[in-house]
Amino acid sequence: MPVLLKIAFRNLLQHKAKSLIIGLILMVGMIILVLGNSLVKTATEGIKTTYTDNFSGDLIITASANRSLSLFSISQEAMNGFAEPIPNVPDFQKIEEYLLGQENMAGFSPQAATYGLLSKDGLGRAITLLFGVDPTRYAAMFPDNLNLLDGAFLQPGEEGILLNERGRASLEKNLGRPLALGEQVQITSTTSTGAIKVRDVTVRGFFAFKEVTGELNAVNIVDVDTVRGLYGMTVGADAGVALTEEDTKYIEFDIDSLFGSTAEAEEIEIQESAADYDNLLGDLSQREQLSKTDSGAYHYVLVDVKEGSSEAAAIRELERFFSDNGIEARVAPWLEGAGANAKMVYNIKTIFEIVILAIAIVAAIIIMNTLVISVSERIPEIGTIRALGGTKSFIMRMIGLETLVIALTAGALGVIISAAAVLISGSVGIPITNEYLKALTGGAIFYPALHLDTILAAFGMIAGIGILSAAYPVAIAVAIPPVTAMRNE
Amino acid sequence: MAIVTLDNVKKNYMLGTTQVPAVRGVSFEIEKGDFISIAGPSGSGKSTILNMIGCMDTPSEGTVIVNGKDISQLNDYQTTMLRHETIGFIFQSFNLIPVLNVYENIEFPLLLGKAGTKSSEIKKQNKEWIEYLIAEVGLERWIHHKSNELSGGQRQRVAIARALVTKPTIVLADEPTANLDSKTGEEVIELMKKINHEMDTTFIFSTHDATVVGIADHVIRLKDGLITENIRKGA
Numbered sequence: 001m002p003v004l005l006k007i008a009f010r011n012l013l014q015h016k017a018k019s020l021i022i023g024l025i026l027m028v029g030m031i032i033l034v035l036g037n038s039l040v041k042t043a044t045e046g047i048k049t050t051y052t053d054n055f056s057g058d059l060i061i062t063a064s065a066n067r068s069l070s071l072f073s074i075s076q077e078a079m080n081g082f083a084e085p086i087p088n089v090p091d092f093q094k095i096e097e098y099l100l101g102q103e104n105m106a107g108f109s110p111q112a113a114t115y116g117l118l119s120k121d122g123l124g125r126a127i128t129l130l131f132g133v134d135p136t137r138y139a140a141m142f143p144d145n146l147n148l149l150d151g152a153f154l155q156p157g158e159e160g161i162l163l164n165e166r167g168r169a170s171l172e173k174n175l176g177r178p179l180a181l182g183e184q185v186q187i188t189s190t191t192s193t194g195a196i197k198v199r200d201v202t203v204r205g206f207f208a209f210k211e212v213t214g215e216l217n218a219v220n221i222v223d224v225d226t227v228r229g230l231y232g233m234t235v236g237a238d239a240g241v242a243l244t245e246e247d248t249k250y251i252e253f254d255i256d257s258l259f260g261s262t263a264e265a266e267e268i269e270i271q272e273s274a275a276d277y278d279n280l281l282g283d284l285s286q287r288e289q290l291s292k293t294d295s296g297a298y299h300y301v302l303v304d305v306k307e308g309s310s311e312a313a314a315i316r317e318l319e320r321f322f323s324d325n326g327i328e329a330r331v332a333p334w335l336e337g338a339g340a341n342a343k344m345v346y347n348i349k350t351i352f353e354i355v356i357l358a359i360a361i362v363a364a365i366i367i368m369n370t371l372v373i374s375v376s377e378r379i380p381e382i383g384t385i386r387a388l389g390g391t392k393s394f395i396m397r398m399i400g401l402e403t404l405v406i407a408l409t410a411g412a413l414g415v416i417i418s419a420a421a422v423l424i425s426g427s428v429g430i431p432i433t434n435e436y437l438k439a440l441t442g443g444a445i446f447y448p449a450l451h452l453d454t455i456l457a458a459f460g461m462i463a464g465i466g467i468l469s470a471a472y473p474v475a476i477a478v479a480i481p482p483v484t485a486m487r488n489e
Numbered sequence: 490m491a492i493v494t495l496d497n498v499k500k501n502y503m504l505g506t507t508q509v510p511a512v513r514g515v516s517f518e519i520e521k522g523d524f525i526s527i528a529g530p531s532g533s534g535k536s537t538i539l540n541m542i543g544c545m546d547t548p549s550e551g552t553v554i555v556n557g558k559d560i561s562q563l564n565d566y567q568t569t570m571l572r573h574e575t576i577g578f579i580f581q582s583f584n585l586i587p588v589l590n591v592y593e594n595i596e597f598p599l600l601l602g603k604a605g606t607k608s609s610e611i612k613k614q615n616k617e618w619i620e621y622l623i624a625e626v627g628l629e630r631w632i633h634h635k636s637n638e639l640s641g642g643q644r645q646r647v648a649i650a651r652a653l654v655t656k657p658t659i660v661l662a663d664e665p666t667a668n669l670d671s672k673t674g675e676e677v678i679e680l681m682k683k684i685n686h687e688m689d690t691t692f693i694f695s696t697h698d699a700t701v702v703g704i705a706d707h708v709i710r711l712k713d714g715l716i717t718e719n720i721r722k723g724a
Contacts, residue, residue, distance in 0.1 A: 003593075003600040006589075007586070010589070013588075014587065380582070380584060383584075384580070386569070387545060387572065387578050387584075388573070388578060388601060388651075389572050389573020389574070390569070390601045391569050392566075392569075481545065482543075482545045483545040483546055485545075485578070486536060486539070486543075486545065486581075
């Protein structure tokens, strides 16, 4: 055994209390790292799979002017009827053509979303999130995301609603009877301009999402035209109004002139009216045309990138396409569209990483202090080694190796304990009763998984803490002059 | 031929803002194979001189030449190598590595620096050499014992063997008998003298023990940082 390793091992054994303190700190650190990272990583991977496979796809495209990319906040924006209207995805046809021509795209689902109040003959009143979908594209992109409890999925061009079991239960409770397929329910919502709209929609089926997260409990699926109608996504919504010179001459006027002389008013002669009330508004054909729902209007497009293809590359290509074609749209990864629950898991991950960093710093300081004391106790020994011909690098390696040996030993013990905990809990599952935690972990039973990269990263961090905390004591040790060996205790 | 030369060496230390002279202009030469005692009371400067000869300190003025090298001109690595290759140390407090046993302590200097990487043939020779030294200092029975299991005399014997293991030209011993009873101290000095004769190794030791001084061939007496006597017996 090399002498350095021999000295390192024997010193650690000889100074058991010191070794135990440092070892325990490192072992607990390792357990926190591996266990925490495994839980968070499993949750983040689980929630990503849950979302991308069932609700969000890999990417989301919206208009550039859109303030939020979230599927759910789009709906929340819609509920705030007086807020700025949600812009439609511009040049949808061009985007659709582009997406259809890409080999790395597995599918896409254009959607519109809004909030509404669900009722039946004035009873019920359940607040609902409405995902207005193109049935063909939605079913192709998310073929297995819901259980149809009754009825059938929407057919292309078919008006109707698929009621979430929670919405159904709420309605039936207030109705006092079961709701049947083919019955009509009413959805009350506000348009982008704040007007109240009510629509009758036929119940085509009842369903439950297979993977439920908190926000999806309130989602019902409707044909996109119904959402367009409710939100006022009409052909005229995006059309500009052309004002003539005659129209604009009143834009700039002196408001005080309205309260000028009353002499003119006194001269007004009231005449008998001979107005044609039927044609009072003139030709209404253009208005009727503009009032029709816009068949190309969507709030966002969810895109599924083929397995094995890079999402980042797909984003870059889409951005280039938008830029080249002057399309005022933007594209973002799934997380931006996934809503608060998914983001919460990622925020927890970030918080966890910050906590880990803080723990690492504290651990490094404690270890450093312990090592400084240890080096101080060994000044004559280090001085003797220097006097006998030990170079500074030998001293550096000696102290460094001792720290490394303890870091790796404690790290290995930490890995064994935490890996056993993760593997056991991963095989039996951790029951989750809290609804919010269920949303975060993606189900009622959480199965944490052990990841090699988590273990390697933890080892790297522990070794890093070891090296960092040993740096100052090593600097003290190498500065010990050989002459200290001559000082008598 | 002088193996150590001190020429008008002065050494000052700072005590706060006050400069304290420890050695105030000392010149002498030590020949190869000398068995020399640097004697004097506490504070006379003998340890300071020993430190400079051991390349662990440099003079404030003057030159210290060890094995033909001016130690003031060497960097840390060069002085380390000079110590490793030329000088063996015997300390007053023995300074054995506590976690190593007798054999390992004696072997330790061979494992430092370049000596640590050698062929199996050289390793075999080293092993035989260490075993020879252990026999020379009479510690065959204690070969696997750690320093805390040995008496003071035994520890100093280990230190002597360790000082000799690299076959140094010079062995420096700082008050080697100070922590030993007089009988053991005499035995240790006799052992050093025996090795001095057998291996022609130069022994330089500081002491204020008159009995020990009496065994030396060459005595340099110091007082207040100056040489008061430089006697070579038989000269």
